[in-house]
Amino acid sequence: MNEKMMKEGMEIIDAHFKGEGVSRRDAMKMFGAGGAAMLLGSGVPTQAQASSSAKGKILIVGGGLAGMATAAKLTNTLDNPDITILEPGASSTSYQPGQTLVGAGLWTNEDTEYKRDDFIPSGAKLIKESAVEFDPDNNTVKTSGGQTIKYDFLVVAAGVKLDFSRIKGLGITDTITSRGDDSAVRKIVGQNGIASIYFGNGGTDTWTQMQKFIADAKSGKKVKGVFTHPNTPIKCGGAPKKIMYLTDARLREAGARDNADLTFYPNGSAMFGVPEYHNAIQKQFTERDMKWNYRHNLIAVDPKNKVATFNRHWKEKGAWDEDLEEYGIDLKSKEVEVPYDFLHITPPMIAAEEIAKSPLGSTKGWVPVKKETLQHVKYKNVFALGDIAAVPMGKTGGSARKQYAVLVENLISVMEGKEPTAKYGGYTVCPLITSIGTVMLAEFDWSKKPTPSFPFDPTQERWMWWLLKVYALKPMTQYGMLSGRA
Ligand SMILES: Cc1cc2nc3c(=O)[nH]c(=O)nc-3n(C[C@H](O)[C@H](O)[C@H](O)COP(=O)(O)OP(=O)(O)OC[C@H]3O[C@@H](n4cnc5c(N)ncnc54)[C@H](O)[C@@H]3O)c2cc1C
DSSP states (O other): OOHHHHHHHHHHHHHHHHHTTOOHHHHHHHTTOOOHHHHTTOOOOOSOOOOBOOOOEEEEEOOSHHHHHHHHHHHHHBSSOEEEEEOOOTTTTSOTTHHHHHHTTSSOGGGTOOOGGGGOOTTOEEEOSOEEEEETTTTEEEETTSOEEEOSEEEEOOOOEEOGGGSBTSOOOSOBOTTSOOHHHHTTTTSTTEEOTTSTTHHHHHHHHHHHHHHHHHTTOOEEEEEEEOSSOOSSTTHHHHHHHHHHHHHHHTTOGGGEEEEEEESSSSSOSSHHHHHHHHHHHHHTTOEEOSSEEEEEEETTTTEEEEEEEEEEEEEEETTTTEEEEEEEEEEEEEEOSEEEOOOOEEOOHHHHTSTTSOTTSOBOBOTTTOBBSSOTTEEEOGGGBOOSSOOSHHHHHHHHHHHHHHHHHHHTTOOOOOOOOOOEEEEEEEETTEEEEEEEOTTOSBOOSSSSOTTSOBHHHHHIIIIIHHHIIIIIGGGTOO
């Protein structure tokens, strides 16, 4: 997507917003994007930046979206910033939401690829290594290259790891990140009908596998598409469904939909945690003849015979408990084999092992922070944000966009010897692609209620949200958030 396309897209968005009685500038203000100039890629700051003379050595672990946005805003705000970023991945700032569009052949991988080194804020020091050991009692971190870094303040923004090793039969032993080296996984996921948009090259491979699936359906063969959602927290909970909606759209475009059976197998028992969006999605699925089977967790794949094995689990009324004077609940499960022609895997996701085993991580590895201030529950000079933070909802870029401003304000308060008072309200957003050309903009927060930024019914699929998704969100992220200004 070049600047000309983006400008044209903006004009179309303008026309739409005007039709709805909202100017684009107002619309983007509602989104907190800082206005149209930034959206058009000029990077012109539109918000006055507060400044602080607070001092201290800040270490940021993880230079992906959340870490780099935090580094940029700290640089904009502190008079004398002393910031070190630890990030091993050369493409860490790439635009992960675009991988869904690559998976359906709408973008190429190049459209999503951004170089980490282009986003290092001026004056910040980058160490191209990983943190391997954390000693928060002595304020030190050891790196993969053997350095020991001393800090005054630590920001943990290490994202999630994709753990395909939990699925038997794939022969994968290592965890990977979404934009790191994916060669170990790509040998099997991306071949022979198996696909996943969750890692960098996975988008391109998904499109290759999807096209074969569609060609088979077009040739008259009856084919089965299976889409999974694991039993761990995942980033962008909408993406497993988005790729299914896009498969449906591509099959229809090819005139081959009648030959394909598409079924979603999520571990959970709802389409979405917010009832209004759950109901809307079930309706959309029914209208498109897309099926679903709740409470199915993918545990094994037989790539040779194209069979996926799920753990199907459910609850049954148990025996009467004399003491509690109520019936117990028995957890039941059994293995279910499902043949597939196209299998889209959303992998189990975990916190980085080095954090899980450190004093900073919770038993499950996520970094326990106070959900509103993002300050570590035990170490007052440590903060965490983005996908690694143990906050109740929303491992999305949209959440990180709200979090990093709160974190910077609170970190600077602590640096100035004050209490942190800025609060993250749990906002997150999922632009749920429902077809080529439509998106349902699901915004919500901890209240589990829709929190629309715009005065329209948020459960409706709209073309203007598609335009926002395809044309505006990437520049908002790359030029707004990663420069610490939106
Ligand atoms: C397919 C897909 C679709 C998505 N769609 C959307 C969407 O539509 N909307 C939306 O808002 N969000 C979406 N997201 C989610 C969004 O991309 C993430 O929530 C966001 O990138 C989180 O930012 P982060 O900085 O926490 O993690 P990341 O951006 O993943 O960065 C974490 C970084 O930490 C580094 N790291 C890890 N361990 C260490 C260590 N020990 N030492 C040093 N560095 C380390 C990694 O190399 C990585 O670069 C999607 C993601 C995917 C994969």
